[in-house]
Amino acid sequence: MNGWRGSPQTLLVIIGLLLGAAVLPTLSGCTVGTQSSLSRVIEAVGDRLQPLPPDTAREVARFSEVYKDTAIEPAQDRLDYFKFAYKRVRAKYVREVPDAQLVDAAIKGVADLKAAPSSIAAPKVIEAGLDSMIASLDPHSSYMNRQEFNESFIHTKGEFGGLGIEVTMQDGLVKVVAPIEDTPAAKAGVASGDLITHVDGVSIKGHSLSQSVRRMRGRAGTSIRLTLKREGVPDFDLTLKRAVIKVRAVRWRSVGRIGYIRVSRFSERMEGGIVKAFAAIRAEMGREPDGIVLDLRNNPGGLLDQSIVLADAFLNAGEIVSVRGRRTNSGRAFVAQEGDLANGLPMVVLINGGSASASEIVASALKYHGRATVMGAQSFGKGSVQTIIPMPEEGALRLTTALYYGPDGQTIQARGIAPDILIQAKETPAKRRREADLPGSLPAQKAAGANAAPTVSNTACPAIKGGRSPVRSDADGDHTLGCAIAFLEAGSTQKFLAAYGQARSM
Numbered sequence: 001m002n003g004w005r006g007s008p009q010t011l012l013v014i015i016g017l018l019l020g021a022a023v024l025p026t027l028s029g030c031t032v033g034t035q036s037s038l039s040r041v042i043e044a045v046g047d048r049l050q051p052l053p054p055d056t057a058r059e060v061a062r063f064s065e066v067y068k069d070t071a072i073e074p075a076q077d078r079l080d081y082f083k084f085a086y087k088r089v090r091a092k093y094v095r096e097v098p099d100a101q102l103v104d105a106a107i108k109g110v111a112d113l114k115a116a117p118s119s120i121a122a123p124k125v126i127e128a129g130l131d132s133m134i135a136s137l138d139p140h141s142s143y144m145n146r147q148e149f150n151e152s153f154i155h156t157k158g159e160f161g162g163l164g165i166e167v168t169m170q171d172g173l174v175k176v177v178a179p180i181e182d183t184p185a186a187k188a189g190v191a192s193g194d195l196i197t198h199v200d201g202v203s204i205k206g207h208s209l210s211q212s213v214r215r216m217r218g219r220a221g222t223s224i225r226l227t228l229k230r231e232g233v234p235d236f237d238l239t240l241k242r243a244v245i246k247v248r249a250v251r252w253r254s255v256g257r258i259g260y261i262r263v264s265r266f267s268e269r270m271e272g273g274i275v276k277a278f279a280a281i282r283a284e285m286g287r288e289p290d291g292i293v294l295d296l297r298n299n300p301g302g303l304l305d306q307s308i309v310l311a312d313a314f315l316n317a318g319e320i321v322s323v324r325g326r327r328t329n330s331g332r333a334f335v336a337q338e339g340d341l342a343n344g345l346p347m348v349v350l351i352n353g354g355s356a357s358a359s360e361i362v363a364s365a366l367k368y369h370g371r372a373t374v375m376g377a378q379s380f381g382k383g384s385v386q387t388i389i390p391m392p393e394e395g396a397l398r399l400t401t402a403l404y405y406g407p408d409g410q411t412i413q414a415r416g417i418a419p420d421i422l423i424q425a426k427e428t429p430a431k432r433r434r435e436a437d438l439p440g441s442l443p444a445q446k447a448a449g450a451n452a453a454p455t456v457s458n459t460a461c462p463a464i465k466g467g468r469s470p471v472r473s474d475a476d477g478d479h480t481l482g483c484a485i486a487f488l489e490a491g492s493t494q495k496f497l498a499a500y501g502q503a504r505s506m
Contacts, residue, residue, distance in 0.1 A: 070120050072121055089133070092399055094385075106132055109131055135209060138400050140400055144388075149390070169440075175193070176194040176195075178356075189238065196226050197229050199225070199226060223241050225239045249266070254289070259292045259293070261277045261294050265302045294349045295481070297355060348484040348487055349363050350481070353379065379417040385401055421455075425458060
């Protein structure tokens with residue numbers, strides 16, 4: 001394996017203290033003069049951040065009044081819980097946000113409950129305020145209650161309950177970034193770019209992402225009806241049955257003398273899967289393949305450290321990605337070490353509009369260092385880092401704390417990765433929305449250069465049949481994969497374009 005290494009230290013850092021009290025049940029309606037479990041935990045954890053400035057404290061007091069008016073028994077410990085979260089948003093979020101804007105969002109969350117005075121349990125009022133406040137920051141920040149926090153650990157291990165879709169918010173609706181292979185959503189025909197408008201006939205318009213996702217969760221085996229909006233067709237319903245999702249992170253097969261490796265997401269299972277894939281392909285062929293196709297289409301991302309592992313597996317040197325936060329001294333660069341799992345074999349990386357986050361890190365690094373030719377369509381452009389910050393006793397903040405920068409020095413955020421060779425679909429689809437189109441998304445900090453990539457119609461390439469296609473393709477096979485195979489068989493960009501494409505004018 002030519003000295004290939006294991007994973008570097010993960011950057012998905014859990015900030016804070018995970019105490020034994022984190023699994024205690026939620027307490028509400030505490031009697032006056034008795035210190036609650038939550039109060040004791042907050043006291044034990046301590047609050048090492050600076051006290052709120054007077055102007056900020058006055059803004060937070062506005063939320064306090066709304067909380068006291070709405071909660072059945074407005075216990076102080078729940079208000080302290082809100083303030084604990086508020087301070088972390090002010091200190092850790094990737095950019096400064098005006099206090100009035102944060103508090104207005106929290107108050108809106110409570111107002112959306114449409115509750116009579118003193119009618120809602122205190123924890124529910126605080127959760128509504130935090131849901132709304134954190135969701136207002138950007139499409140990828142959210143407050144996680146106890147259940148969602150616990151599920152986040154399961155999700156990164158590649159096994160969790162649900163429908164099998166990666167989602168974000170767009171125009172007040174839930175947008176499907178990508179369905180996960182072999183899940184209820186993928187089997188039912190849910191597609192990247194679909195907008196979910198109703199769950200079991202009830203509109204989700206105006207709800208936060210976490211609230212909407214919560215409505216779609218449930219026990220494995222139970223049914224759910226989604227109403228979908230898709231470009232070019234009338235709205236339609238799909239009935240799905242929830243399941244325990246076991247994501248196989250890596251799949252592989254041989255296509256002639258070319259090795260095909262499909263990475264569906266960057267879970268903890270990815271690293272072992274990529275090693276097994278190479279071993280299996282070599283064993284099946286009884287020799288080294290002539291080239292490798294690394295398929296990252298519709299891969300919505302996952303763990304940052306696993307993207308670094310995958311890029312490092314094919315690089316002998318050079319920067320893979322750097323991560324820079326709000327403060328100038330908070331950046332960190334990740335550099336490849338010597339050792340190429342593929343021993344220098346020619347490579348193609350396939351991407352499309354559903355390739356996001358960790359997928360874009362890999363594509364960016366391999367493209368910049370000339371290790372692989374990137375083919376397909378412009379990627380999604382999700383270049384932000386989310387850090388899980390546990391809260392006292394229960395729940396957590398999922399907060400955008402930094403941005404990814406490619407080895408070219410430009411942010412991936414809101415730009416995405418442009419392919420070296422653009423593979424054009426048979427029919428020109430409607431404009432596919434990406435990160436930059438999402439309301440509240442963080443803007444790109446540097447403009448991308450003009451895309452002068454040569455274009456090839458995917459129907460000019462042979463269709464590859466069989467296997468598991470990660471995208472909707474023609475019934476006769478996967479033409480985009482056919483382009484990648486044809487490229488590797490051609491031996492050079494010039495020969496491939498002479499046979500299949502025409503360079504785009506500058």
